[in-house]
Amino acid sequence: MDLNLTAEELAFRDELRAWLAVNVPKDWNEWREKPIEESFPYLRAWQRKLHQSRWAAVSWPEEYGGRSATLMQQAIFWEEMARVDAPPMANSLGLGLIGPTIIACGTEAQKKRYIPKILSAEEIWCQGFSEPNAGSDLAGLQMEARLDGENYLVNGQKVWTSYGWVGDWCELVVRTDASAAKHKGLTVLLVDMKSPGVEVRPLRQMTGESEFSELFFRDVRVPAENILGKVNDGWNVAMSTLMYERGSYGARLHLIFKRFITRLIELSWTFQRNGQPAAEDPVIRQKLAQCSAEIEIMRFNQMRAFSRITATGVPGPEGSIQKIFWSELNQRLQQLAQEILGSYGQLLAGDPHAIDKGIWSYAYLRTRGNTIEAGTSEVQRNIIGHFVLGLPRSY
Amino acid sequence: MQFGLTESQEFLKNSAREFFAGECPSAEMRRLMETDTAYDAALWSKLVEQGYTGIIFPEEYGGVGLGKVELMLLMEEAGRALLPGPFFSTVVLAGSVLDAVGTPEHKRKYLEPICKGGVRSTVAILEAGASWNPGDVQLNASNGTLTGEKLFVTDAAVADFLVVVARNAVFVVDTKSRGLKITPMSSMDLTRKLYALEFRNTPAEELGSSLNLPRAFDIATAALAAELVGGMQRTLDITVEYAKTRKQFGKSIGIFQAVQHQCADMYLETESSRSAAYYAGWALQENSPDATVAVSIAKMYCSDAARTVGNRGIQIHGGMGFTWENDLHLYYRRAKASETAFGDARFHRERIASMVIDSCGVSAKVA
Numbered sequence: 001m002d003l004n005l006t007a008e009e010l011a012f013r014d015e016l017r018a019w020l021a022v023n024v025p026k027d028w029n030e031w032r033e034k035p036i037e038e039s040f041p042y043l044r045a046w047q048r049k050l051h052q053s054r055w056a057a058v059s060w061p062e063e064y065g066g067r068s069a070t071l072m073q074q075a076i077f078w079e080e081m082a083r084v085d086a087p088p089m090a091n092s093l094g095l096g097l098i099g100p101t102i103i104a105c106g107t108e109a110q111k112k113r114y115i116p117k118i119l120s121a122e123e124i125w126c127q128g129f130s131e132p133n134a135g136s137d138l139a140g141l142q143m144e145a146r147l148d149g150e151n152y153l154v155n156g157q158k159v160w161t162s163y164g165w166v167g168d169w170c171e172l173v174v175r176t177d178a179s180a181a182k183h184k185g186l187t188v189l190l191v192d193m194k195s196p197g198v199e200v201r202p203l204r205q206m207t208g209e210s211e212f213s214e215l216f217f218r219d220v221r222v223p224a225e226n227i228l229g230k231v232n233d234g235w236n237v238a239m240s241t242l243m244y245e246r247g248s249y250g251a252r253l254h255l256i257f258k259r260f261i262t263r264l265i266e267l268s269w270t271f272q273r274n275g276q277p278a279a280e281d282p283v284i285r286q287k288l289a290q291c292s293a294e295i296e297i298m299r300f301n302q303m304r305a306f307s308r309i310t311a312t313g314v315p316g317p318e319g320s321i322q323k324i325f326w327s328e329l330n331q332r333l334q335q336l337a338q339e340i341l342g343s344y345g346q347l348l349a350g351d352p353h354a355i356d357k358g359i360w361s362y363a364y365l366r367t368r369g370n371t372i373e374a375g376t377s378e379v380q381r382n383i384i385g386h387f388v389l390g391l392p393r394s395y
Numbered sequence: 396m397q398f399g400l401t402e403s404q405e406f407l408k409n410s411a412r413e414f415f416a417g418e419c420p421s422a423e424m425r426r427l428m429e430t431d432t433a434y435d436a437a438l439w440s441k442l443v444e445q446g447y448t449g450i451i452f453p454e455e456y457g458g459v460g461l462g463k464v465e466l467m468l469l470m471e472e473a474g475r476a477l478l479p480g481p482f483f484s485t486v487v488l489a490g491s492v493l494d495a496v497g498t499p500e501h502k503r504k505y506l507e508p509i510c511k512g513g514v515r516s517t518v519a520i521l522e523a524g525a526s527w528n529p530g531d532v533q534l535n536a537s538n539g540t541l542t543g544e545k546l547f548v549t550d551a552a553v554a555d556f557l558v559v560v561a562r563n564a565v566f567v568v569d570t571k572s573r574g575l576k577i578t579p580m581s582s583m584d585l586t587r588k589l590y591a592l593e594f595r596n597t598p599a600e601e602l603g604s605s606l607n608l609p610r611a612f613d614i615a616t617a618a619l620a621a622e623l624v625g626g627m628q629r630t631l632d633i634t635v636e637y638a639k640t641r642k643q644f645g646k647s648i649g650i651f652q653a654v655q656h657q658c659a660d661m662y663l664e665t666e667s668s669r670s671a672a673y674y675a676g677w678a679l680q681e682n683s684p685d686a687t688v689a690v691s692i693a694k695m696y697c698s699d700a701a702r703t704v705g706n707r708g709i710q711i712h713g714g715m716g717f718t719w720e721n722d723l724h725l726y727y728r729r730a731k732a733s734e735t736a737f738g739d740a741r742f743h744r745e746r747i748a749s750m751v752i753d754s755c756g757v758s759a760k761v762a
Contacts (some may be wrong), residue, residue, distance in 0.1 A: 001397065001399065001400060001673070003397075004679075007505050009396060023673060033403075156638065160596050168686055183570050217709035262755070264757045265751065277752075279755075285745060286744045289747035289752070293744070296671075296694075297667050297692065299672045300398070300673075300674045301667055303396065304666075307396070308399060310397075311687075320659075321667075325663065378652070380659075381660070382652070382659075384658075384659035384663070385649070385652075385658055385659045389635050389655075389658055389659070390639070391638060391649035391650070391655050392639075392646075392649055394651065394652045
């Protein structure tokens with residue numbers, strides 16, 4: 001056990017730190033409150049800047065524009081980005097999930113065609129996975145793709161598509177063999193979102209905004225050469241995408257949560273409870289300490305997981321622990337914020353009395369999604385029960 | 396950065412697990428817990444042979460000189476076996492206090508025999524107020540003697556000498572001294588016995604000031620957290636095995652999500668506890684600035700998690716979990732004793748609060 005960074009890791013961190021010190025935008029705070037449609041060109045420009053110095057996709061092999069960074073270096077990357085409060089990159093799904101899948105499963109022609117424009121944020125990618133009747137049971141998806149000459153004819157609906165509103169391309173999972181067992185008849189297609197018959201509708205969520213879209217496909221023609229991987233092997237391709245979802249990105253969470261709780265502790269000195277600062281109320285103190293401690297434990301769990309994956313070479317189903325831990329902790333943290341802020345906690349952005357421009361009311365509502373998105377807590381517990389503990393499959 | 400065990404750490408952990416499984420299986424643990432002291436001289440001499448009694452102490456006093464992470468691993472395995480007797484009291488507690496507080500002469504006289512295995516000892520801390528706050532200690536020495544009471548002292552009946560925490564100083568008392576009465580306190584954990592001590596003009600040798608006690612207590616606290624991790628792991632293993640083999644409605648009960656998800660939570664709590672305990676060991680070893688808060692985080696989390704894991708394990712076992720013959724309640728009893736020892740979760744949350752909230756308050760007030 002050695003929790004100090006190695007010389008190589010330190011060198012990586014210092015190079016990145018030096019670069020960020022010069023290049024991270026100073027005006028992100030003004031932009032972050034604007035609607036994403038307005039700030040999106042700004043995020044594209046930021047990604048381009050990172051890409052020009054080979055920082056946009058550090059985990060990718062060098063030949064594809066990355067730095068072949070180790071998992072620990074990837075974790076350092078996300079930590080450093082969070083430390084300087086850097087803006088997100090415009091093409092985050094392309095860089096984090098879809099690009100790596102194309103590199104792993106794509107043909108040379110596909111890699112050549114798509115990878116450079118993912119890196120440069122010229123083409124934004126979205127993911128067409130979930131459907132109205134296929135959420136946790138993803139393999140039960142129904143979107144139909146029928147071969148018609150050189151093309152697939154695609155019909156059906158997708159939902160919960162992040163970046164759907166701005167997506168140029170979509171990693172789409174479709175059913176190409178309705179007679180096969182449900183995991184066996186799926187195929188992944190790379191679909192041009194400007195194809196005739198694709199309709200994108202914003203999905204308004206409980207926070208009031210629309211992070212996600214619904215996609216409707218009516219007789220959309222997709223060239224058969226746009227298959228990623230093999231026909232009817234889509235489940236494995238899709239799973240390799242989801243594997244990246246549980247990668248190093250979580251390394252930034254402890255810094256983000258820490259920023260929240262540090263601010264909350266500050267506020268607890270100014271908000272009164274029973275005639276004294278909330279920070280002096282014994283119950284509030286207990287809860288703040290509990291959340292602070294759990295943020296640290298989340299970090300320890302992640303460090304152990306990264307070390308284990310580095311040693312074994314494969315991300316295991318233990319990633320489910322991280323998912324349950326951070327999502328449920330975030331909900332407890334925001335509930336605690338509401339307890340401290342009292343009546344002020346409910347005020348929305350724009351209200352002159354709102355605290356911190358309404359982030360607390362927003363975060364309180366937004367965290368309800370945390371235990372649902374990227375695999376519900378129930379699915380995560382199934383994964384631990386079956387794949388880690390060896391209990392019989394319950395579904 | 397590498398938050399995994401090195402080969403030699405892995406070796407130590409595995410050999411400790413095999414050792415405890417071989418020398419102290421459940422039947423032996425149960426035999427010892429039914430005795431007055433839960434101490435067995437033969438088992439003790441085997442612990443000595445393994446070098447466990449000197450694990451973290453300097454070689455010049457007969458120790459092995461390993462680090463705090465290694466201590467965590469050993470305690471985790473001892474916890475898995477629910478090792479009965481005075482190992483924690485003697486080695487982890489008294490040994491660490493002697494190491495932190497004593498002069499070289501004291502260490503030669505008291506720590507060296509602990510390392511070499513010839514003596515047993517313990518530390519007397521709590522009084523009637525049962526406060527883990529060092530400032531609340533009342534017992535005072537006058538003219539080289541102690542008069543007063545100590546409670547909740549582990550394994551005192553098998554100790555050759557006692558380390559006694561008094562106001563501002565730490566003393567050593569020979570258990571054969573005049574004016575010392577040792578009375579058993581009947582309590583939940585049958586594997587680690589508690590005693591009340593009464594001192595009446597009992598001669599005591601001053602060891603040193605209590606200034607360095609917090610360091611020793613931090614080591615003992617982290618070690619207890621690691622021991623709890625071992626107990627949780629055992630409880631989880633027994634429970635998952637039961638969930639696979641016990642059949643109701645024609646199926647293994649582990650297929651039901653109401654059962655399976657509780658097992659998943661036990662796993663999450665056990666692994667998170669392990670991360671916290673290992674980190675605390677590392678921070679202590681490195682004298683990291685966050686060592687004290689890391690110890691509190693570990694003790695806080697493990698204290699609550701051990702109880703919760705025990706609750707779930709017993710519940711999943713149904714009626715079997717409520718029987719005397721099942722081992723779960725023995726771990727559950729130990730978990731309760733260790734939960735309160737060196738401060739429960741509530742105590743450590745307040746300690747964390749005083750470190751992370753109050754420092755912010757000071758700067759807020761200044762600003």
